[in-house]
Structure formats: structure tokens, C-alpha cells
Amino acid sequence: MKLLEERIIKDAVVAAKDVLKVDGFLNQMMDTELYSLCADEWYSKFADCGVTKILTVESSGIGLACITAMKFSVPALFAKKSNGLGGKRDLLSAEVVSFTHGLEYDITVPKKFISPEDKVLIIDDFLANGSALKALIELVKKAKAEIAGIGVAIEKAYKGGGDEIRSYGYRLEALAKIKSIDKEKNIIFD
């Protein structure tokens, strides 16, 4: 998506080696006009997949998931980050190992919110190692629902998480795919 790539070039900050900050328009301050265009793009890609629900994980995926859900006229749902709730009977849970933050935590959604009839489109802002996405996929599988597809705004392709997820047979659509960030902090798209 040309417009997202241009916005990344214009406003993203390469803070340190491999740290890409997009909090000014994507994941804390949220440019909802850009969000709407991202949602249009996912709609054009997944419109014929029978999507019944949009799933994301708190917090930075929620805005994109909501605006995407509007386009599909379906509900949006977010998994909560939690610790020690994994065993609760009314919750589906999956473990996330975050390489970025050096953390392990569970994400959960109430069982009643995903049924085996659902076709779930998973949406998130960022994909690097894919640990959060893999946990979201696990939640949908535990609910015995179908994964209609996965949409992420920015994929750090060189981290390998996206290709790993594609290798499992999932259709994953990234709107901006970063091939590399060079020593001069130039961002190269795929």
C-alpha cells in the first residue's frame, strides 16, 4: 500500500538498530483517515471470505480492528493481555513470548465470543517475529473456528514471522512489508 509506505518514510522514526517507532500515526496517536484506507485495503482483499468477526489483541490493534470491522459490518473483538488467568474455565488462552519486550504473557478471550461457526479475520498493527499473531491463531483454533485471513499494517519481513505464518497455509496480507533497515536508517520495502 503505497500511501502507508510513504507515511512510514515520512513519519516513522528508526530509534535504534531495528526499532521502528510509528507511534505518531499508527499505534498510539492514530490517524483514523489512514486507518480507514488500511481497512478499505483489507476489505478489498478479504471481502469474499465470509468474515464474521475481526480479532485483535490489546492495545494498539484495537483501532485498526474496529475500523476494519465497520467496513465488513461485523463485530470486532480484542484479546486481553493477562497473567495467571489462563486456567479459567470460561476463557480461551494462549501464550505470547515477546522478543521485543523480553516478556512472556497470556492473552485471553471469553469462550462465548468465538463460536465454531465464526470465520475470523485477525488484524494487527505490527508483525515481526509473529508471536502475538501465533497466539491469536491459537485462540481461534481452540474455539474451533475458521481463520478467514490475517491482515497486518506493517510487516518486518526480515524477522521471518510472516513467512513462518504463511508456511502454515494462512493467507497473510501485510500493507507495508519492510525488507530491511540499513545502517543509515533507510527503510527498504519489499
Added chain:
Amino acid sequence: MKLLEERIIKDAVVAAKDVLKVDGFLNQMMDTELYSLCADEWYSKFADCGVTKILTVESSGIGLACITAMKFSVPALFAKKSNGLGGKRDLLSAEVVSFTHGLEYDITVPKKFISPEDKVLIIDDFLANGSALKALIELVKKAKAEIAGIGVAIEKAYKGGGDEIRSYGYRLEALAKIKSIDKEKNIIFD
């Protein structure tokens, strides 16, 4: 807002004395069609206030804030819940004392995201004692910006937080104002 009141009667669960669960349509599963109608309502009330930014706090306010921001064609911004980050120089912070969860925590936003020229509309899903809203107001004041108004979806009027905030002179618009929940778990609106 009649439609929101009807939805609360239909789908909210009074779990225990004074615990109102609306996670099936408002604050975990998100009915974005309802969100859009809520946003229209806030737009009709605050359209002439020169709003430049929508502010909320993670996580359950983010969806409503984003869809409201779309109607106003302005960015949405969320404050993050954090501990021990209050002293960081590039962050504005304020303390929240949550009666519901018996917690104290800080909420923060990067200073760069709110300027003195901003007219901020604060949006949240729920208002009871008003502790989160008061912290959001404090963040805007610390940024020397103006508060254009405050919109909440559901106000538990009997908790007093809304009236306290109105007494400070802020314009606070609740779309559904609950006067009481009686012993038979009937929800009475104001």
C-alpha cells in the same frame, strides 16, 4: 440515546450488586455499528467546539475514540496504563485510583502528542467514580491544552463521578445515564 439504553436492557448482565457487564457489545466484543451511532451522537453535540483531537485511555475506550475521531476527521490518541513511568521527562502522567479494581496506576501520553493549541474531546466507554476521566483531564491540563468536552457511553449516575466532573465546569455528555440498579437487577435510566 434510546438505542444504547435498549441495548443495555437487552444485553447487559448485572453480574453482582452494582457490577454491570457490557463486554458482549461495548467493551471487549465491540459492536461497531453501535459505536458508529454513538460517535454520530457525540458529533452532533460537539461539532461546533473546534475539536482537534480525541483522547481516551487503553483499552476499552480505544474503539469508541477511533470511530469518533473518524467523524470529526481528527486523530485519536490513547493514554497508556503504566507503573513507574510517571517521572520520565518526555511523558505527561496522571494517577488513577480505580475503585472498581482496587488498583492505583499511572496513565501516560508522550508530551509531543498534545500541544497547547489542541482542543481535546475526551471519550470513554464507562463512567462511575470518574477516576480515569479525572486523570485524562489532568493530562490535558498538564499539556496546557483546552478540553472541548467529555463523552462517555454509559454513566453510572448514582456513583457521583459524573456530577463531580460537571461541577468543575466541564461539559460531559453521557449517552446512557443509569440512575439505579434495583434489587431485582432492573436497570433504571435517568
